[in-house]
Amino acid sequence: MLAYILRRLLYAVPILIGVNVITFALFFIVNTPDDMARMQLGVKRVTAEAVAAWKSERGYDKPLFVNTAATGTGRVTDTIFFTQSARMFAGDFGRAEDGRDIGHEIQSRMGPSLAIAVPTFVLGLLASISLALLLAFFRATALDFWGVVLCVAAMSVSGLFYIIGGQFLISKVWKLVPISGYAGGLDAWKFLLLPVFIGVVSGLGASTRWYRTIFLEEIGKDYVRTARAKGLPETLILFRHVLRNAMIPILTGVVAVIPLLFMGSLLTESFFGIPGLGSYTIDAINSQDFAVVRAMVFIGSALYIVGLLLTDLSYALVDPRIRFDR
Amino acid sequence: MNVLPVILWSDALVWLMALAALVLGLLSRRQPPLAAAWRRVGRSRPGMAAATVVAVFVVVGLLDSLHYRPALDTPAAGASAAPAYAIETLSVLDALAVPLRLRGEKTYSAPLATHAFAKETQEIRAADGSVQQVRDFPRLRFGGAHLLREEAPAEATDGDTANANAGVSRRTADPSATTDASPVSSAMAPSALPATSAMSEKAAALAAARQYDISRRVGVAVLSALIVWAGVVVWVVQLLARRESLAFAEVGRRLWRGETVFAWRAVLLTLAAIALVVAPMLALAGDYHVFGTDKVGQDVFYQVLKSVRTALVIGLVTTLTTLPLAIFFGLAAGYFRGWIDDLIQYLYTTLNSIPGVLLIAAAVLMMQVLIDTHPQWFATAAERADLRLLALCFILGLTSWTGLARLLRGEAMKLRELEFVQAAQSFGVSDLRIIARHILPNVMHIVVIALVMDFSSLVLAEAVLSYVGIGVDPTMISFGTMINNARLELAREPAVWWSLAAAFTFMVALVLAANLLADAVRDAFDARLVGSS
Numbered sequence: 001m002l003a004y005i006l007r008r009l010l011y012a013v014p015i016l017i018g019v020n021v022i023t024f025a026l027f028f029i030v031n032t033p034d035d036m037a038r039m040q041l042g043v044k045r046v047t048a049e050a051v052a053a054w055k056s057e058r059g060y061d062k063p064l065f066v067n068t069a070a071t072g073t074g075r076v077t078d079t080i081f082f083t084q085s086a087r088m089f090a091g092d093f094g095r096a097e098d099g100r101d102i103g104h105e106i107q108s109r110m111g112p113s114l115a116i117a118v119p120t121f122v123l124g125l126l127a128s129i130s131l132a133l134l135l136a137f138f139r140a141t142a143l144d145f146w147g148v149v150l151c152v153a154a155m156s157v158s159g160l161f162y163i164i165g166g167q168f169l170i171s172k173v174w175k176l177v178p179i180s181g182y183a184g185g186l187d188a189w190k191f192l193l194l195p196v197f198i199g200v201v202s203g204l205g206a207s208t209r210w211y212r213t214i215f216l217e218e219i220g221k222d223y224v225r226t227a228r229a230k231g232l233p234e235t236l237i238l239f240r241h242v243l244r245n246a247m248i249p250i251l252t253g254v255v256a257v258i259p260l261l262f263m264g265s266l267l268t269e270s271f272f273g274i275p276g277l278g279s280y281t282i283d284a285i286n287s288q289d290f291a292v293v294r295a296m297v298f299i300g301s302a303l304y305i306v307g308l309l310l311t312d313l314s315y316a317l318v319d320p321r322i323r324f325d326r
Numbered sequence: 327m328n329v330l331p332v333i334l335w336s337d338a339l340v341w342l343m344a345l346a347a348l349v350l351g352l353l354s355r356r357q358p359p360l361a362a363a364w365r366r367v368g369r370s371r372p373g374m375a376a377a378t379v380v381a382v383f384v385v386v387g388l389l390d391s392l393h394y395r396p397a398l399d400t401p402a403a404g405a406s407a408a409p410a411y412a413i414e415t416l417s418v419l420d421a422l423a424v425p426l427r428l429r430g431e432k433t434y435s436a437p438l439a440t441h442a443f444a445k446e447t448q449e450i451r452a453a454d455g456s457v458q459q460v461r462d463f464p465r466l467r468f469g470g471a472h473l474l475r476e477e478a479p480a481e482a483t484d485g486d487t488a489n490a491n492a493g494v495s496r497r498t499a500d501p502s503a504t505t506d507a508s509p510v511s512s513a514m515a516p517s518a519l520p521a522t523s524a525m526s527e528k529a530a531a532l533a534a535a536r537q538y539d540i541s542r543r544v545g546v547a548v549l550s551a552l553i554v555w556a557g558v559v560v561w562v563v564q565l566l567a568r569r570e571s572l573a574f575a576e577v578g579r580r581l582w583r584g585e586t587v588f589a590w591r592a593v594l595l596t597l598a599a600i601a602l603v604v605a606p607m608l609a610l611a612g613d614y615h616v617f618g619t620d621k622v623g624q625d626v627f628y629q630v631l632k633s634v635r636t637a638l639v640i641g642l643v644t645t646l647t648t649l650p651l652a653i654f655f656g657l658a659a660g661y662f663r664g665w666i667d668d669l670i671q672y673l674y675t676t677l678n679s680i681p682g683v684l685l686i687a688a689a690v691l692m693m694q695v696l697i698d699t700h701p702q703w704f705a706t707a708a709e710r711a712d713l714r715l716l717a718l719c720f721i722l723g724l725t726s727w728t729g730l731a732r733l734l735r736g737e738a739m740k741l742r743e744l745e746f747v748q749a750a751q752s753f754g755v756s757d758l759r760i761i762a763r764h765i766l767p768n769v770m771h772i773v774v775i776a777l778v779m780d781f782s783s784l785v786l787a788e789a790v791l792s793y794v795g796i797g798v799d800p801t802m803i804s805f806g807t808m809i810n811n812a813r814l815e816l817a818r819e820p821a822v823w824w825s826l827a828a829a830f831t832f833m834v835a836l837v838l839a840a841n842l843l844a845d846a847v848r849d850a851f852d853a854r855l856v857g858s859s
Contacts, residue, residue, distance in 0.1 A: 018676035026688050035695045152845070156782065156838035158789045160809050161830050168816040179817075266683060266794060285687045286795050293688055300681035308675075 001316070008312060012305040016089070019301040024085045027290050033060035033080075039288060040097065058291075059083050084294075093295035097287065102295045106277065112182055113264030113276030115192055120199035120268075121261055125254060128204055132211035137238055139216060148212070154205025162202035163271045170194055180273040195272045199265065211250060218246045248319050255314045259303035263296070328397035330411045334712040336639050336719075337391045343642045344388065363771065365587075366850035373846020374589040378596040379839035382604075386631060387638035390419035393708070415708035419631060425612050426628035429468035430619070437618040437626075437824050438610065440470035440536055469615045473535045540614070544606040551605035555598050562590060618824035620811065626825050629803050630832045636804035637836060640719060640788045641781040647723025648730060648780070653773065656731035657761050660738025667735075674728040682725045683794070689721040690714075690796040711799035718791070718798060722784060730776045737769045771851040778844040782837045789833065805833045 027036075037054040055061040060080060063069075067078045077083075084094070093102035135147045171179035177194045218224070219242055227237045264278030273279070277296070284292035354360035367373050395411040420427055434443035441463035450458045465471070566586070567577040577586075584591040607616050607627070617626035659670035677685075697703075697710060704710040741747055742765070750760050785805070791797035792806020793813070800807060812825035 014672065015676050015679055018672070019680055022676065022680065023688060026692050035699055039695055039698070152841050153834075153838060156834050156841050157830075158786050158805075158809070158833060158837075160789055160793055160813070161826075164809070164813055164816060164826060168821070172817065172821075260681070263681065267790060270794075281684065281687075282794055285691065288691055290691070293684065293691070297680055297684045297688060300684055301679040304679040304681065308679075 004316075005309070005313070008309050012309070015305055016298075016302060020085045020088065020298065023294055023297050024081055027294055028060075028064060028080055028084070033058075036060070036290060088295065088298045093298075094291050096284070096292050097289045102292055105280065106295070106299070109264075109275055109277050109280050110262060111276075112188075112274050113269065113278060114261060115188060116195050116199070116268060116272075116274060116276065117261035117264055119192065119196045120203075120265075121257070123196065124200045124203045124207065127200055128207035129211055129250070131204065131208045132215055133238065133243065135208070135212045136215035136219065136242070137234070139219070148209060151205040151209040151212075155209070157202075157205075159202050159267055162198050163267060166194060166198040166201070167271065170197075180271065182272075182274045191272070191274070195268045195274065199268055211246075214246050214249050215242060218242045221245075248315075251318055252311055252314050255310045256304075256307040258310065259306040260300070262303055263300055329394040330397070332393040332395055332415050332706075332708075334391075334393055334415075334709065335716050336643060336712050337393055339643045339646060339716075340388070340391045340635075340639055343646065344384075357767070360770065363850045367846050368588045370846035370850065371584070371589045371592040372842050373850075375592040375596040376839040376842035376846065378593050379600065379835060380843055382600055383634050383836050383839070384638065386419065387635040389422065390417045390632065390635035391639075392418040394418075395706070413706055415706050417635075419635075423628055423631060426625045426631070429615075429625065431466050431469065431615070431623035433619070433621060433623050434822055435466055435469055435615055435619045435623075437616060438470070438536075438540060438614045439466060439618065440473060440532060441465055443618075443822070466615075468613070469619075470536055470539075470613060472613050473532060473539060540610065543609040547605040547609035548602060551601040552598075555594075555601050558597065559594055562594065566590070617828040620825050621815075626808075626828045629808055629825075630828050632803040633805045633808060633829070633832065634836070636715065636798060636802060637785045637788060637833075639715060640722070640798075640804075641784045641840070643716070643719040644723045644726070644784050645777055645780065647720050648727040649773065649777075651723070651727040652730035652734060652776075653766070653769075655727075656734025657738045657765055657769070659731070660735035661742050661757065661761055661765060663739070670731075670735075674731055677725065678728045680725075683791070683796075685725050686718075686721050686791060687794070687796045689724075690718060690791075693717040693721075707801060711802040714799040715802060718788075722787065726780065726784075730773070733772055733776070734769055737772060738765055741765050741768055775844075775848045775851050778840070778847045782840040782844065785833070785837055785840070805829050 033055050034051055037051040037060075041050055041054060052061065062078060062080050062083065065079055065081050087094075091103060093106070096102050096105065131147070135144050138144050138147075167179055170176050171194060177190055179194075180191075182188060182191050219238075223245075224237060224241060227241055228234075262277065263281075264274075264276040266278040266282055268274070269276045269278035270282045280292065281296050283289075284296070351364075354364060367377075393415050394417075395413075395415055398410045398412050431442065435441070436443055442465075444463070445461045446464050447459055447461050448464055450460050452458060563574060563578050563581060566572075566581070567574045570577065580586050581590050581594075610616050611627055615625050615627065617630065619625055620629070655670045655674065659667045693714065697714060701710075704713070738761075747760060747764050750764055755763075788797055788804060789806040789809055792804055793810045797806045798804050808825060808829040812822070812829070815822035815825060
């Protein structure tokens with residue numbers, strides 16, 4: 001088991017390097033630092049000196065991969081690739097355009113992101129599993145049919161509309177909760193209600209339908225037929241046998257998402273004015289802050305790889321048929 | 327009219343996709359399993375109803391994909407001079423929707439309104455030449471402008487020149503209106519009641535006229551839609567009767583009961599529903615703003631129509647990037663195994679591990695820098711926006727091929743162990759040929775399913791990306807830019823709801839239809855499901 005985890009962790013290293021190279025290529029080779037400087041400084045009042053100053057301020061004036069001017073290890077370390085990309089492995093993300101330290105910013109924004117993402121995730125999972133069980137229990141009835149139709153209709157609505165409509169109805173017309181904003185500490189709850197609720201509702205259609213298929217697939221298996229032949233009541237079969245076995249594909253599918261909860265949700269956070277990582281990313285995209293976008297890409301892929309690892313481990317934990325000692 | 331045809335890259339690709347779909351349809355007729363699968367799709371009632379809706383959207387999108395630049399009138403230049411073309415790139419849809427495109431108001435107006443949404447200070451000239459300032463809702467320039475035109479004299483002249491030179495239809499009536507007021511208001515003026523009561527009376531008359539006009543148009547439209555639809559039904563029944571050499575009444579009865587093999591009843595009923603919705607809209611669109619106007623006074627109905635093409639391009643052209651990558655890498659990894667498999671798996675795990683939105687953001691930002699630093703590449707703004715759209719499709723395709731590739735890899739791994747592939751191998755058939763002749767045809771059903779399933783998620787993705795600011799060019803009309811421009815309008819008091827409502831309705835219609843069609847296609851093509859039912 002330990003050896004397996006170690007092997008998977010080692011496997012993650014080339015992937016992270018690959019991600020780093022791809023983002024580096026996107027940000028520094030497709031467009032030269034000169035282009036970025038002109039973009040940031042504005043096209044009109046740009047002089048060669050200003051561009052040079054902008055570049056040296058950020059260390060973008062070095063060669064890309066190999067510094068022929070330097071000696072020793074400096075040939076590799078005194079380059080843009082090393083100073084901008086490789087240091088991310090050490091958790092150093094540099095500074096944003098406004099001069100703030102990106103690593104510090106990420107730390108302070110993680111809390112609000114998690115405060116939204118975790119309840120949304122847990123409640124959403126519970127709600128959609130319950131609904132899917134309900135549909136599976138009443139399978140091949142009118143309830144099931146219209147439930148699925150409703151699910152398809154719900155997943156055809158863009159997430160933007162859930163947010164805009166929810167804000168309009170609940171905050172503006174009914175005035176139940178504040179429309180947007182955030183407060184630190186325990187006061188945050190009333191700002192969290194609406195985004196969590198909308199997050200749960202907007203994900204309900206797709207996930208309910210997906211879990212229903214998993215349940216139905218499980219219901220078609222032989223052990224269910226055996227249980228019925230034994231004379232077990234249908235509810236018992238559904239809750240004791242089907243639910244437990246269906247949890248394997250559900251859990252393993254869900255586990256991969258957990259690390260990405262740290263990233264926050266772009267849409268929810270920006271609509272509700274929550275100072276999390278999602279809105280940080282959006283702001284960075286809008287102000288074309290390449291350093292922040294690069295840092296978020298790196299963190300996102302690291303979390304994704306953790307998710308892959310967790311998926312493999314969760315297979316082993318919930319399904320005794322899978323062994324890793326090969 | 328003298329025009330310069332313009333073929334934008336996305337136009338070419340959209341028509342290419344349409345052509346490819348046609349060719350694929352004809353080819354699959356000769357392949358019994360595929361043909362059988364398509365027949366199963368044809369039998370699915372929700373699937374065919376959805377397909378009808380999608381087809382209507384596709385027609386709108388294809389009309390909007392034929393672009394041209396109209397010639398400018400250059401009276402000074404001689405006939406020998408080369409004709410000058412407008413900088414504006416129009417499409418056939420634009421030409422058909424001239425009243426929608428050109429009849430802009432000043433700012434917001436509600437659906438089917440005759441008056442603007444916000445009050446404005448207007449000067450009203452009474453009979454004695456005194457000028458009164460009144461704050462009221464001004465008449466719209468075009469929305470319902472034909473109503474009560476003869477007796478709509480004491481009209482707002484708020485001194486703004488745009489209003490004066492745009493009101494083409496009203497200009498003839500205007501001089502008389504400014505010199506002497508209407509008989510109603512001059513009669514009322516001496517009395518204690520100011521002009522307001524006369525105005526409210528006139529407003530009531532206008533409202534009544536508007537209501538009458540709208541209900542008359544809707545009635546006529548519904549009636550003619552039903553007549554045309556009945557004609558289509560008769561035509562279909564006749565066609566079927568001739569093909570199956572049955573009596574007209576017999577075919578009609580079968581169709582009525584939904585017993586035809588092809589789900590004709592679903593198609594015809596959907597057509598009826600579409601006709602009943604669309605015909606009144608078209609009848610009203612000429613003189614009203616069916617969905618109101620937006621902040622800059624542009625007709626929302628026009629925006630919705632234009633959004634359809636953007637959504638289709640995103641949904642269809644993206645697959646042009648996805649398919650080759652997924653098929654090539656997926657099949658190669660599954661068939662060759664070994665280090666090729668490792669390499670390809672590494673490639674797609676790496677790409678997959680970059681959060682999609684961020685990869686798209688990074689790529690689009692870079693693309694934008696590239697576009698901004700090379701303005702000389704583009705002759706018109708439309709070409710620039712088009713390139714950004716294509717770049718977006720390309721990037722979306724780059725981030726979304728991995729799922730299909732993984733599926734195809736698994737399938738190819740299974741297929742290479744089967745007897746017919748091993749037989750081909752022992753005959754010395756080359757690997758490339760085996761993949762092309764023996765593996766690819768056997769995974770086509772997965773490709774078709776993935777194609778239709780991706781479409782709706784891509785359309786939804788476009789809206790989100792445009793909201794984030796990394797979607798299509800801000801000047802290009804799409805559902806995303808519509809929502810983005812309108813997202814704060816509900817917060818106004820009173821709320822401006824129509825832009826969002828129109829975008830919502832059309833987007834849901836398109837995506838829901840695509841989802842239902844995708845379900846039908848999946849059910850028909852998925853061998854596992856077909857075997858079980």
